[in-house]
Amino acid sequence: MNGPRTQAPFGRRMAEVTGNESVGAYRLISVLDSDGPPDPRPGQFYMLSARDCWGGGADERPYLPRAFSYARAHEDGTLQFFLEAIGPGTDRLARLEPGEGIGLVGPLGIGFDPGPAGEALLVGGGIGAAPLLCLSDELGPEARVLLGFRSAVHALGAGLFAEVQVATDDGSVGRRGFVTELLREQLDAGGRATVYACGPPPMLEAVRALCAERDVPVQLALESGMACGYGACFGCVVPTRNGYVRLCVDGPVLAGDELETAVVPGAPH
Amino acid sequence: MNGPRTQAPFGRRMAEVTGNESVGAYRLISVLDSDGPPDPRPGQFYMLSARDCWGGGADERPYLPRAFSYARAHEDGTLQFFLEAIGPGTDRLARLEPGEGIGLVGPLGIGFDPGPAGEALLVGGGIGAAPLLCLSDELGPEARVLLGFRSAVHALGAGLFAEVQVATDDGSVGRRGFVTELLREQLDAGGRATVYACGPPPMLEAVRALCAERDVPVQLALESGMACGYGACFGCVVPTRNGYVRLCVDGPVLAGDELETAVVPGAPH
Amino acid sequence: MSAELCGVELRGPILNGSGTFDAIAARKAFGDVLLDEFPFDLFVSKTITVAPRQGNPPPRLWETPAGLVNSIGLPNKGLRGFLAEDLPQLGELPVPLCVSVMGFSRDELAELVAAVAERDEVELIELNFSCPNVETGTIMGADPAETALSVERLRPLTRKPLIVKLTPNATDPGAVAEAAENAGADAVSLINTLRGMALAPGTNRPWLGAGTGGQSGPAVRAIALAQVAEVSRRVGIPTIGMGGIATGRDAADFLAAGAAAVAVGTESFRDPAAGRRIAAELEAILRDERGFLPAASSERTAL
Amino acid sequence: MSAELCGVELRGPILNGSGTFDAIAARKAFGDVLLDEFPFDLFVSKTITVAPRQGNPPPRLWETPAGLVNSIGLPNKGLRGFLAEDLPQLGELPVPLCVSVMGFSRDELAELVAAVAERDEVELIELNFSCPNVETGTIMGADPAETALSVERLRPLTRKPLIVKLTPNATDPGAVAEAAENAGADAVSLINTLRGMALAPGTNRPWLGAGTGGQSGPAVRAIALAQVAEVSRRVGIPTIGMGGIATGRDAADFLAAGAAAVAVGTESFRDPAAGRRIAAELEAILRDERGFLPAASSERTAL
Ligand SMILES: Cc1cc2nc3c(=O)[nH]c(=O)nc-3n(C[C@H](O)[C@H](O)[C@H](O)COP(=O)(O)OP(=O)(O)OC[C@H]3O[C@@H](n4cnc5c(N)ncnc54)[C@H](O)[C@@H]3O)c2cc1C
Ligand SMILES: Cc1cc2nc3c(=O)[nH]c(=O)nc-3n(C[C@H](O)[C@H](O)[C@H](O)COP(=O)(O)OP(=O)(O)OC[C@H]3O[C@@H](n4cnc5c(N)ncnc54)[C@H](O)[C@@H]3O)c2cc1C
Numbered sequence A, B: 001m002n003g004p005r006t007q008a009p010f011g012r013r014m015a016e017v018t019g020n021e022s023v024g025a026y027r028l029i030s031v032l033d034s035d036g037p038p039d040p041r042p043g044q045f046y047m048l049s050a051r052d053c054w055g056g057g058a059d060e061r062p063y064l065p066r067a068f069s070y071a072r073a074h075e076d077g078t079l080q081f082f083l084e085a086i087g088p089g090t091d092r093l094a095r096l097e098p099g100e101g102i103g104l105v106g107p108l109g110i111g112f113d114p115g116p117a118g119e120a121l122l123v124g125g126g127i128g129a130a131p132l133l134c135l136s137d138e139l140g141p142e143a144r145v146l147l148g149f150r151s152a153v154h155a156l157g158a159g160l161f162a163e164v165q166v167a168t169d170d171g172s173v174g175r176r177g178f179v180t181e182l183l184r185e186q187l188d189a190g191g192r193a194t195v196y197a198c199g200p201p202p203m204l205e206a207v208r209a210l211c212a213e214r215d216v217p218v219q220l221a222l223e224s225g226m227a228c229g230y231g232a233c234f235g236c237v238v239p240t241r242n243g244y245v246r247l248c249v250d251g252p253v254l255a256g257d258e259l260e261t262a263v264v265p266g267a268p269h
Numbered sequence C, D: 001m002s003a004e005l006c007g008v009e010l011r012g013p014i015l016n017g018s019g020t021f022d023a024i025a026a027r028k029a030f031g032d033v034l035l036d037e038f039p040f041d042l043f044v045s046k047t048i049t050v051a052p053r054q055g056n057p058p059p060r061l062w063e064t065p066a067g068l069v070n071s072i073g074l075p076n077k078g079l080r081g082f083l084a085e086d087l088p089q090l091g092e093l094p095v096p097l098c099v100s101v102m103g104f105s106r107d108e109l110a111e112l113v114a115a116v117a118e119r120d121e122v123e124l125i126e127l128n129f130s131c132p133n134v135e136t137g138t139i140m141g142a143d144p145a146e147t148a149l150s151v152e153r154l155r156p157l158t159r160k161p162l163i164v165k166l167t168p169n170a171t172d173p174g175a176v177a178e179a180a181e182n183a184g185a186d187a188v189s190l191i192n193t194l195r196g197m198a199l200a201p202g203t204n205r206p207w208l209g210a211g212t213g214g215q216s217g218p219a220v221r222a223i224a225l226a227q228v229a230e231v232s233r234r235v236g237i238p239t240i241g242m243g244g245i246a247t248g249r250d251a252a253d254f255l256a257a258g259a260a261a262v263a264v265g266t267e268s269f270r271d272p273a274a275g276r277r278i279a280a281e282l283e284a285i286l287r288d289e290r291g292f293l294p295a296a297s298s299e300r301t302a303l
């Protein structure tokens, strides 16, 4: 895709954690990144690692940094990350305390391309809500946000957004079922929206297929296991219609029509 | 040597850190070891590791547990360790906070053999004071304690003992010079004392030589790099007159006359 | 979770790596409770040689990121001392016994195997081939032809199972395993340690007294798993997998890669009872992931 | 801290490992500041082949304790694409350029070396021999004879320095290095990755799309150091040491073990500017431990 890319300072820099709150099943971590650029673009990501005790967790991991979309960037240089603890890296980050050091490389990759104004549908699944937060800030109230969650405690993540429609797998909050049902209704209601989506691979694939069917333009923020985040290792490739592309330099946002499927092998979720 | 050995429960157990105070340049760490035996013998040691973030320090170490003489064992099951942060393992232990988990294997090895009552001279260098603390508790005020330290901030360690003579390298506290000078004076003053010593290899060697010269019985608590602490790896050997012995099962306390020299290759200090 | 290795019934599939657990010393440290809570299902002795050995000069240990380099150098009492002093004590263990032997020539090997095989306490014999042959200079276990010659010489000496311990410092461990199988070995075990080295901080001299040593621990696990999968695919005899196993998940992975049993080495240094914990974790995995093991063996060639 | 490698003047002794830094992609991510703060003193390209390659199916990465197993599979645009699109951009880097090539036959190798050597941007050529020869099936770089035949064939094609990158998956890398030297190689570099494998959690299937991959990172450092010391002792040509280097101390150790230069690989994934940090740390060590390096080279045989 030819989306926007704010370039990163060269090298890993150390910043200070300034906050770490729980938001339902997730954590919202604030970092004062004084040395980073003030204008990352929604969909771009950072490679994060704790300064202390990175490693030495379960099975002596984590060793490599981990990739996270930024959820919000504030004027004072504060970056916010929204994350779910699912393994040794996210576990360690979830336990960061204010005052601790965090290593950052970023912003990296290509963000969403908001293109010419128009209706926008932001579709998120679970922790995939993260990059939609800054995107909805940027697009304004015109953009509708549709989010799907596993359960009520996960759905608390929706509280970060001003206005949002929610679906949960168990119906405990909002609609019972998948967020793709909400999307289908919106698309059925007509209008030429662009769809921006982030979430687990099966959800992204459902969104991609739905949009392809109706010829609706869709941008998907994908995930794959990353070692470096800046194109060095060729490890993060996903198959596209044009062969493998490195998600860290040529993504993580890809246009739906570049993909045969959004289900990529070995994605972290 | 044929000193006393309290056997350890089989396996590594988890205990809780209940205190961690600074004593000059050192740390005094308290651990509530409810599942350990109440009667370790002075000179015995434990293999310690932090429950969390063991590993992930400088160069992804520590990986193996680290050996520490216990400094004091209290009736309620509290063990105290006296330590100096000199590398990744001791750095991590020095930062333990009350409530954190600590892995313990021990007590291990053979302790000092107080033998039949008689005059005792306890000679410590630096952090080598650790096992002398419980030994002096056990021997009572009869036993004289002589300690050497690098500097005034190290000499604060002497405050743990009721009565003690101190020497410092720079003369900032007590006598200027080596603790072996204090020992020489005591020995010159006559009397048939047994000498119990722990400290850095050059000091131990000076003590050993001095006692050998005068035919004074001496027990030396040595150190060597250990992986397991219970005889499994054959890694901790030191050369003796009878060949290599594993310091963890046949020491760490050795009789002076077993040794050609107390300077052992690759000791941690 | 009972298991079977070369016809020997085991209460489970967890062994110790030779040289990483001294049951006699451990009994001194922990007392007889060691026998009740014995962490392994089969005990493998430290490698013995014909002549007594002091082992290498210290220092013998170097901690690495997620592992250890050792240069122990096979200290042992020699064949006679072992048979007289150690073997009766090892016979008291509650599990079957395997004795590991190393010879610096085929004659030495034959002497060791013949003497050890005579003893009732011993159910299996492991041949540690990771040393240079004093006659040919090559590392016995890196060379298929040398390995075959040795096993052929030893095979007629006993009906007890012979396990060949492979060195990972070889271009093609699978070829060595095949040679061992064809020469009559009953099983192969792998991996031994990978040649490694460290310099003493701030000097340009080797830290280890012996100059170089062997790397073990989680650092080598992925390397070990690749060799175990490859060797298991190439031989029909059982393989015993080891190298960095620290959890039941690791043990399950080695079994899935084709190993018939697994051994715990360096992890026992962190926790003397690690073998028991790993066995319990493995049992839970096998219970929860039903059918896991049979699938694994039939899937061998997929690896 | 200037250095020299096969007659090429370098501002320092820190290279990148082939395939662990893509200067073109990094320039997209970080902009032209990359050129001002370029982290290496010589840039080694990712290995190229005659035909374009997509590389292996994902997943391609598996994190291990203190390291990484990768199965990238040499994706590249092929010789023509590389010469046309990438080489001009690599020519803009502020440091000399080494191009890494791999051929599946000696003819392919000859085609690659001849074409690359013609280009002025290229000062050195690295021969990545860690792949199976399609004609003989053996891993070229594990076999001294195969290595010698290849280097003899390539040597007459260029006067530019030829570096042979050794595989660590060999019984005797020193013998391969000697063969390379005798056949006319100007330097050897080592280690490449060690064959490794992982299973997808909770399954008995390999995690990596290609089944197996290569282990790198601090986990392999002691193994790499042992091989670098051994090879440096056995050849007269310079060695380039790598494998888990993450600090200036590590770099100093590899130099002390006999390497003429060192390369940073996996550590660059943790910090793109790692090469600069390591260079600064190394400089401080060489300043504080005066005479360290010369002593090191004269002490080579002590290792
Ligand atoms: C561009 C991008 C943006 C992202 N943004 C966010 C975000 O905003 N918020 C968020 O919470 N997450 C985000 N992620 C996902 C996040 O990076 C992962 O959750 C994280 O890397 C997991 O690390 P871990 O150590 O906790 O788990 P890991 O143990 O690394 O496990 C993650 C998954 O990897 C596999 N795995 C298990 N063991 C290993 C191993 N040894 N090596 C390799 N893989 C293994 C498994 O499939 C497992 O489910 C993003 C990912 C990408 C690529
Ligand atoms: C029986 C016994 C009792 C002890 N009692 C006490 C005590 O009561 N209090 C106390 O403070 N200490 C005690 N020690 C010493 C203590 O065990 C060591 O200080 C500790 O192990 C150091 O660990 P570290 O990780 O902090 O340092 P390390 O980094 O392990 O460094 C320690 C030393 O080891 C060497 N070294 C450096 N790198 C490595 C490496 N990668 N692998 C191996 N060695 C390396 C160096 O010589 C270094 O100085 C005792 C030791 C023994 C054997």
Ligand SMILES: Cc1cc2nc3c(=O)[nH]c(=O)nc-3n(C[C@H](O)[C@H](O)[C@H](O)COP(=O)(O)O)c2cc1C
Pocket: B233, B234, B235, C016, C017, C018, C019, C020, C046, C047, C068, C070, C072, C074, C100, C128, C165, C190, C191, C192, C193, C216, C217, C218, C220, C242, C243, C244, C245, C263, C264, C265, C266, C267
């Ligand atoms: C300290 C130590 C001593 C060892 N001694 C022997 C030995 O005597 N004979 C042998 O065959 N293997 C020996 N080994 C190798 C182990 O049995 C095992 O093959 C290797 O350590 C890999 O397993 P691990 O990573 O679980 O330790 C030794 C390993 C270590 C760490």
Ligand SMILES: Cc1cc2nc3c(=O)[nH]c(=O)nc-3n(C[C@H](O)[C@H](O)[C@H](O)COP(=O)(O)O)c2cc1C
Pocket: A233, A234, A235, D016, D017, D018, D019, D020, D046, D047, D068, D070, D072, D074, D100, D128, D165, D190, D191, D192, D193, D216, D217, D218, D220, D242, D243, D244, D245, D263, D264, D265, D266, D267
């Ligand atoms: C992701 C990745 C890709 C690599 N690609 C190549 C390659 O294309 N050619 C090559 O010769 N070596 C390649 N290597 C090996 C490295 O150059 C280096 O030899 C090895 O990683 C050891 O160094 P390290 O531990 O510092 O990474 C690669 C290594 C990694 C981790």
Ligand code: FES
Pocket: A225, A226, A227, A228, A229, A230, A231, A232, A233, A234, A235, A236, A237, A246, A247, A248, A249
């Ligand atoms: S993560 Fe390394 S190339 Fe994308």
Ligand code: FES
Pocket: B225, B226, B227, B228, B229, B230, B231, B232, B233, B234, B235, B236, B237, B246, B247, B248, B249
């Ligand atoms: S530390 Fe392992 S035998 Fe002593």
